[in-house]
Amino acid sequence: MSFESAITFFIAIFIFGITPGPGVFAILAKAMVEGSRRCFMLALGMTCSDIIYLTLACLGLATIAEHWSGLFTLIRWVGAAYLIYLGFKLFTSKPHIDPTTASVAKRSSLEFIQGFLISASNPKVILFYIAFLPTFMDLGALDHNDIALAAGLTLFALMLGLMLIAFCAHWASKRLQSPTAMKRLNQSAGSIMMGAGVYLVSRS
Template sequence: MSSGSLLALFGAMLIVALVPGPAVLAVIARTFSSGFSRGLMMIIGITLGDFIFILLALFGLSIISEILGTTFLIIKYASAAYLIWLGISLFKSKSSAEDIKVSKESSLLANLITGLMINLGNPKAIVFYIGLFPAFIDVNQVVTVDVMTIMGIATIAFGSVNICYALLALRAKKMLNNPDASSLINKTAGTIMVSTGALVAIKA
C-alpha cells in the first residue's frame, strides 16, 4: 500500500466520521451524563466493532453478515433497548450538586460492550467498507501489515473524531456546574440516548 493510498483512505474515513450518527450521539450522551471515562470506553467498543467489520470486508467474509443476519438483528434491537432504558433512567433521575461531577450508574465494561453492540447492530457497515476499500487498496494483495495499518487508520480517523465530540460534551458539562444544570443535562442526555436507541432500532 502506498502512502498516497493510505492518506486518501484516511481522508475518506475522516469525512465519514465527522458526520454524526447513532454512535456519536450515544458517545455524547454518555459523556454528558457519566463523564469522559465512560464515553471513552464506549468509543473503544465502537472501534472494536469497526475492527470486526474491517476484517470481514478485507477477507471477503461479508457473506457471514447474511448467514448471521438474525444474530445481528438481535444485537441491534438489544442495543437499542438498552440505550432507551439508559435514556429513560437518566431522564427520570433526580439531580443533586454531585450529579454533574460523575454518574456511576454503569460500569466501564458495560459502556465498552454498549459501544460494541451499537456498531455490531449495524451490519451494513460491512457494505461501507466493502465499497470503500477497492477505491484505495488492492484487497487481493492485502497482508497482515496492511490489515494492521488499516485498523490504525480507522482508529485515528473515527476514534479521534469521537473523542473530540466527547471532549466537547465534557466541556459543555463543566460549564453548567450546578444542580439545575445537572437536571437539564440528565434530561438532555436522556432524550439523546432514547432518540439514539430509537434511531438504532429503525435504521435499515
C-alpha cells in the same frame, strides 16, 4: 497502500467516525453528563466492532451480512434496549453529582460491550467498507501488513473523532452548573440516548 493513500484513508475514516448516528449520539449523551473520560471504553467498543467489520471486508466475507441477518437483528434489539434503558435513567435522574458518579462506577464494566453492540448492530457497516476500501487498496492482493495498517489507521481515526466529540460535549456541559441546568442537561442527554435506541430499532 501508499503514504498518500494512507493519509486520505485516515481522513475519510475520521469523517466517517464523526458522522451523526447512534454511536455519536451515545457519545454525546454520555460526555454531557459523565465527562469525556468516561467515553473512552464506549468509543473503544464501537471502534473494535468497526475494525472487525473492516477485517471481514478485507477477507472478502461480505456474505456474512446476509447469512447472519438474524444475529444482527438480535444484537440491534439488545443494543437498542440498553440505550433506551440508560437514556431513561438519565432523563429521570436527579441533578446531584455524587449519586450519578456512583451509578457510573457500577456500570463501567459494561461500557465496552455497550459500544460494541451499538456498532455491531449495523451490518451495513461492512458493506460500507467493501465499497470504500477498493478506493485505497487492491482487495485481491492484500497481505497481513496491509490489513494491519488499515486496522491501525481505523483505530486511531475513529478514536480521535469520537473522543474529540466527547471532549467538546463535556466542555460545553461544564458551562451548565446550576441544578436547573443540570436537570435539563440530564433530560437532554437522556433524550438523545433514548432517541439513538429508537433509531436502532426502527432502522431496516
